[in-house]
Amino acid sequence: MGFREGNLGALGHGIRHRTTITTCLLMAVFFVCYTNREFLRFPVEHELSTALDDHPPNTLKLSDVQGVSTVSGDHPANSLTLSDAQCTALFPHAFDEIELALSRGPVKRSLDKITNGHVRARIYNGALYLTDRGLDVWHRQSAILHQIHRAIVTAPSPSELPNINFEFSVNDHPSGDVWSLARSDADKQVHNTWLMPDFGFWSWPEPHIGSLDEVHDRIIKTEGSMTWEEKESKAVWRGTVKWNKGLRGKLLDVAWDRPWSDVQRLNWSSNALAMEDFCRYKYLIYTEGVTYSGRLRYFQMCRSIIITPELKWHQTTSPLIRSAGPDQNIVIVKDDWSDLAETIEYLEANPEHAERVANNTVRTFRDWYLRPAVETCYWRKLFRAWAHVTPPVGQLYPEERGTRWESFILMHRLHWGKNA
Structure with a gap:
């Protein structure tokens, strides 16, 4: 019995040792894959690139691209559910502004009193929350928030989008370290501006233009x-x-x-x-x-x-x-x-x-x-890039997350009483 106990103890020690090694190897593989996203999506992008070699972008059909589900006759630039890899391969140079902004490094997020035209919000567990907003130009703010929400809910897997805190401005003049409509390289202009799609991609009704x-x-x-x-x-x-x-x-x-x-x-x-x-x-x-x-x-x-x-x-x-x-x-x-x-x-x-x-x-x-797919692709790439230059959100309890977009758009208020 002593002999058996001794061998079982040794065997248990060996199993624990091998389990530890296996766990470390799995963690190492995960780390390499996570920090090397191109490694994970190379096969799909290779297939997409091959399709693009055979078909100029404006003649490409979704059926030419392996891994893209579609119905007959769909134009790939109309699809709102493309993966990150498919977006990259189908729309070269569409995201150059994001790459440029990303190269500038971390942003300095301000928590000062919010100014007119600005909105502060977050994406958490695949949902959009509002935390603060300045007054003025509500139609522009609303259009941008609708765009963001659409980009989230049409993602192949919304819960896999990063949790981020962000601020955007719909004013004509840009602001630093927030998402803005335009930027300039001229002296004395704001240089750390992250560009977002214009509100007109949703709708611009005031000058009788529409969506x-x-x-x-x-x-x-x-x-x-x-x-x-x-x-x-x-x-x-x-x-x-x-x-x-x-x-x-x-x-x-x-x-x-x-x-x-x-x-x-x-x-x-x-x-x-x-x-x-x-x-x-x-x-x-x-x-x-x-x-x-x-x-x-x-x-x-x-x-x-x-x-x-x-x-x-x-x-x-x-x-x-x-x-x-x-x-x-x-x-x-x-x-x-x-x-x-x-x-x-x-x-x-x-x-x-x-x-x-x-x-x-x-x-x-x-x-x-200028088709819908490019806009939603841009937003989701913006979310991912922003997560790389801003502090992690961390765990938030429901009462700490802000006001859900679905509730805000009905009430048009960030806060309301129990009897509102």
Whole structure:
């Protein structure tokens, strides 16, 4: 009996020893996989990359990509449920702004009193909570929160999204260490700005525009089978000069009474154009305003040529703009517009080149990068990147998490009494 007990003790010790070694090995494998995400998703991305090699992005079908479930006829850029790996492979350069922001390192999260236009919130266990919000521009705040919520609930596995605390601003001017609508590289501007998709991706009802996919459908209907020759051979612009007097005022002076010009100060009662009606023109004049101008993404859905001075403000889609080369999708002129007439004359004299630029704009933006899948992909990549540069959230009890979005959107209040 003593012999057996001794051997059983030794055997138990050996088992515990081997169990410890096995546990350590498993933890090591997990650590390598977790810190090397590319290792985990390489096979899928390899399959996606192979599919992309065989099919240009705007002709790719979900059925060409292994691991993507779909129904017949679905366009991959309309899918809201793509995995992180599928997003990366299908939409190259769509997330360059996130990579740039991530390279700046940790952010400094402020807990000062919140300012107008800002919202503080968190994602916890795959749910959206609000913790504080400033007043003003509620429609913009609401649109952004709707977008975030949609990106969460359509994720392949919402509970696998990281828990994060975040703050965003819907003001035209960006803020540092928060998610903002635009950023500038100019001196004295905020440099640690993280870009988020514009509120207009959800809807922009005030100027009678509506949701982005509605505009998309209206533009396709308007342009229909319209040929390049059938478009109006004029440069069109409507706007308010006061938002950027230098740039917009000079444009009015240069374009005044020119045969190629339909450039006018905006009067809502007499000369306003529906967004799709801009697409009837060959040349769309784009001018930045206080900072960026929200009309750019709508112009990018037209089979027209966008003409603008060098852009000073970056948005999430800015890395996709090409001002030269075979993929050119925009035409750059001087800041004082002094070469505008010459530029239009050149494009009129070279219709093949002009039409190629217009076709590139549609192929890049309307058919691909301004579709719903890219927006939801961007949000989820933003969540993951933000988790790498901010402190971990830690465990929170239900009463510590904030107000659930589903409740807030009904009550429009962060706090209410038992009898509210």
